[in-house]
Amino acid sequence: METSFTTARALINLFTQSQQGHRGRRGPGRPAAQPHRHFQRTRQMLFPMALLLAAMLSAVPSAQAASPAHTRDRALDSHTWQDRLLLIFAPDAASHWLAEQRQIVETEQRQFADRNLVAIEVVGNQVTGASDQAADLRKRFHVLPRDFRALLIGKDSDVKLTSNEPLSAQQLRQTIDAMPMRRDEISKQHSD
Numbered sequence: 001m002e003t004s005f006t007t008a009r010a011l012i013n014l015f016t017q018s019q020q021g022h023r024g025r026r027g028p029g030r031p032a033a034q035p036h037r038h039f040q041r042t043r044q045m046l047f048p049m050a051l052l053l054a055a056m057l058s059a060v061p062s063a064q065a066a067s068p069a070h071t072r073d074r075a076l077d078s079h080t081w082q083d084r085l086l087l088i089f090a091p092d093a094a095s096h097w098l099a100e101q102r103q104i105v106e107t108e109q110r111q112f113a114d115r116n117l118v119a120i121e122v123v124g125n126q127v128t129g130a131s132d133q134a135a136d137l138r139k140r141f142h143v144l145p146r147d148f149r150a151l152l153i154g155k156d157s158d159v160k161l162t163s164n165e166p167l168s169a170q171q172l173r174q175t176i177d178a179m180p181m182r183r184d185e186i187s188k189q190h191s192d
Contacts, residue, residue, distance in 0.1 A: 076120065076130050076137065077157070083118045084176060085153040086167070089143045090123045097148040098123065101166035108169045115176045116155070116185075155181055 090098035105119045120129035127134050143149045152161035161175050
């Protein structure tokens with residue numbers, strides 16, 4: 001998000017400079033030149049557009065901002081006893097199942113964060129959210145490169161739920177909330 005603010009500031013500075021910098025040139029005995037009307041209208045239209053663009057950029061969280069710093073680029077096993085994992089395997093980025101699962105994760109981001117659920121994607125040969133190799137994860141969880149698979153992994157590293165299609169938000173919440181460790185977390189939250 002810091003980059004968005006930097007971009008917004010740069011756009012506003014650019015507009016301000018264009019406002020101040022186009023005063024026209026004066027030579028000896030010549031009056032100040034007036035900017036062309038079309039240029040003035042363009043500048044008047046650019047400022048609101050720059051502000052709108054800046055607002056839109058600042059409202060969109062970056063991928064890094066969406067995941068906590070302690071979960072990025074860690075090996076899968078390092079999440080044990082700290083995070084629950086939604087491990088998503090897809091053959092390629094064009095997979096419609098992948099798009100649907102991503103939408104569910106994005107929509108439920110706050111609910112999943114409350115449940116310490118971290119999404120890790122294995123798309124083709126690329127792994128996002130963990131430092132493990134795609135081939136190693138596919139072998140470990142018995143997923144062929146051409147298959148879509150979604151797995152819910154508990155804090156104890158056991159697979160709790162697996163599906164050949166996207167797991168719904170309701171399936172994920174209900175399964176997690178039924179886990180003894182999650183019930184303990186909820187009771188601790190209520191006692192604090």
